[in-house]
Amino acid sequence: MVEEKKVSGEFPKADRLIFLTFLVLMMIPMIFPIGLPIPISSLSREAFKAVEEVPNGGVILIEENNAFGTLVDIGPGESAFLRHAFEKLVTKDVRIIIYSGSIDGNQISQRFLREYVGLPDPFNTDPTYGKLWVHLGWIPGGETIIAGMVTNMAATAPVDLYGNPTVNMEVFKYVAARAPPIDIINGNDINLFMVVHNTSPDAWIRQWGQYGDPQRGFPHGNQIQIASSAQQASAMVFIQAGQMRSIIGGQRAGAEYELLIQRPGLGASTMDAQNFAHIFGIALIIGANIIFWSQRLKRRSEK
Amino acid sequence: MEIPIALYIFFSVFMLVRYYFDVGKELADVFTSGVIIVTTFTLLIGAYNLTRYHVKNIQMKRSGWYYGLILLGSAAGFLLLGYTDKAKYLWVQTNVLTTLETAMLSYVGMYMFTAMFRAARTRSLDASVLLFITIILMISMMPVGSIIFPGITPISNWIMQVPNTGATKAFTIGLGLGLLALMVRTWLGIERAYLGRSG
Numbered sequence: 392m393v394e395e396k397k398v399s400g401e402f403p404k405a406d407r408l409i410f411l412t413f414l415v416l417m418m419i420p421m422i423f424p425i426g427l428p429i430p431i432s433s434l435s436r437e438a439f440k441a442v443e444e445v446p447n448g449g450v451i452l453i454e455e456n457n458a459f460g461t462l463v464d465i466g467p468g469e470s471a472f473l474r475h476a477f478e479k480l481v482t483k484d485v486r487i488i489i490y491s492g493s494i495d496g497n498q499i500s501q502r503f504l505r506e507y508v509g510l511p512d513p514f515n516t517d518p519t520y521g522k523l524w525v526h527l528g529w530i531p532g533g534e535t536i537i538a539g540m541v542t543n544m545a546a547t548a549p550v551d552l553y554g555n556p557t558v559n560m561e562v563f564k565y566v567a568a569r570a571p572p573i574d575i576i577n578g579n580d581i582n583l584f585m586v587v588h589n590t591s592p593d594a595w596i597r598q599w600g601q602y603g604d605p606q607r608g609f610p611h612g613n614q615i616q617i618a619s620s621a622q623q624a625s626a627m628v629f630i631q632a633g634q635m636r637s638i639i640g641g642q643r644a645g646a647e648y649e650l651l652i653q654r655p656g657l658g659a660s661t662m663d664a665q666n667f668a669h670i671f672g673i674a675l676i677i678g679a680n681i682i683f684w685s686q687r688l689k690r691r692s693e694k
Numbered sequence: 695m696e697i698p699i700a701l702y703i704f705f706s707v708f709m710l711v712r713y714y715f716d717v718g719k720e721l722a723d724v725f726t727s728g729v730i731i732v733t734t735f736t737l738l739i740g741a742y743n744l745t746r747y748h749v750k751n752i753q754m755k756r757s758g759w760y761y762g763l764i765l766l767g768s769a770a771g772f773l774l775l776g777y778t779d780k781a782k783y784l785w786v787q788t789n790v791l792t793t794l795e796t797a798m799l800s801y802v803g804m805y806m807f808t809a810m811f812r813a814a815r816t817r818s819l820d821a822s823v824l825l826f827i828t829i830i831l832m833i834s835m836m837p838v839g840s841i842i843f844p845g846i847t848p849i850s851n852w853i854m855q856v857p858n859t860g861a862t863k864a865f866t867i868g869l870g871l872g873l874l875a876l877m878v879r880t881w882l883g884i885e886r887a888y889l890g891r892s893g
Binding site: 409413427459463502546547549624631669670675683 | 713719722723725726727729730733734737784787788791792795796798799804806807808810811812814815816817825828829832833835836837838839840841854855858859862863866
């Protein structure tokens with residue numbers, strides 16, 4: 392293909408045309424929603440099933456590592472999951488422990504708990520706070536902290552978001568007493584692990600992958616990860632090996648989860664645009680190759 | 695032997711032994727708290743370095759010094775709002791910070807579309823196979839893909855579960871071996887990049 396000269400600004404003419412077409416294609420379904428069907432994948436169903444299967448009085452550990460930049464992609468899955476988990480807190484007395492491994496994640500989790508779960512601000516004014524659930528805030532330290540949360544949680548997180556000592560909290564005492572040693576919270580006390588991230592899934596597999604739910608056929612890793620769709624490829628290895636149960640990958644899986652909990656939201660509303668974007672991408676690849684081959688054949692015939 | 699290397703050897707061996715033999719729990723908890731404190735301090739060092747760098751830029755009127763002024767002004771304003779007016783702080787977070795960061799990420803998406811047009815060419819057999827797989831996965835990732843092409847899901851599942859898994863496993867094992875080699879090199883004092891020196 393003949394290379395085009397730049398017009399006047401930074402981008403070549405073809406790029407400008409692509410940007411403009413893309414923008415128009417994204418705007419059309421946003422302004423005039425089509426409502427194309429959203430089939431639900433087996434991975435999203437498995438993630439939903441994992442929350443449904445948490446027994447009465449069971450425990451969910453949630454680590455939030457999302458960033459503001461990836462909020463649009465990962466946010467729908469996270470908000471739907473939090474809603475689902477907190478429904479179980481009401482209906483099945485499930486205990487929930489949340490903490491953040493990133494500064495952004497700390498802010499995002501609090502925002503989602505207020506906006507989507509409907510919890511009051513500050514959280515400690517909620518009557519179930521400290522009894523059924525707790526937010527431990529941002530705990531810096533990366534993988535060391537991931538490991539610490541399943542070896543001795545109270546030592547790793549001595550205080551909650553508001554500076555209250557965790558060892559005195561009802562929820563901590565309850566969770567610690569579920570499996571020996573009865574005074575320490577470790578991985579054996581947790582029924583379901585959930586992590587929201589925009590990096591590689593490895594660290595949580597290394598540290599949490601050994602804790603599972605043998606009664607439900609997951610001896611090594613009853614863990615769900617909410618990540619970008621690009622992470623789905625690397626997560627498949629761990630899902631196949633049984634070290635991880637499922638992944639809610641990107642906006643599409645988030646939309647599927649919203650449908651599973653029967654609360655369509657941001658994810659479902661953007662699926663028409665995502666269909667258009669994929670079709671546009673495929674059309675670009677096919678179109679570029681048609682031009683490429685026609686020019687190549689033309690050159691050959693000229694020789 | 696230098697002190698940092700000796701410290702590295704002690705902590706890494708201790709944590710390895712702790713992981714595999716379940717000993718020294720109390721001491722491991724103390725070290726974990728130490729990691730939290732050290733990581734928090736690195737954040738302070740980062741903030742100090744960033745401020746110093748931009749203040750110097752502004753003082754010397756280096757190229758693009760006004761960006762530094764915007765950065766420091768925004769950081770100071772956001773910090774101040776966080777302590778004085780939570781409602782406004784949350785408004786800025788939702789409507790400014792989130793939007794700007796999302797726009798930055800979307801920019802990459804724009805480049806991906808131009809790359810599809812410019813780089814995705816069937817120049818060789820390898821490139822053709824790669825593009826064919828790309829199109830299959832794009833269709834399967836498209837919400838209505840499995841409705842338009844009902845047979846696409848088993849094919850994309852096979853791609854994800856067999857060739858993708860094989861390649862990712864090889865990559866993961868390679869990465870693990872590389873980390874192990876790096877640890878041994880650091881123990882032996884050959885790898886010194888983390889001390890700010892070349893090996």
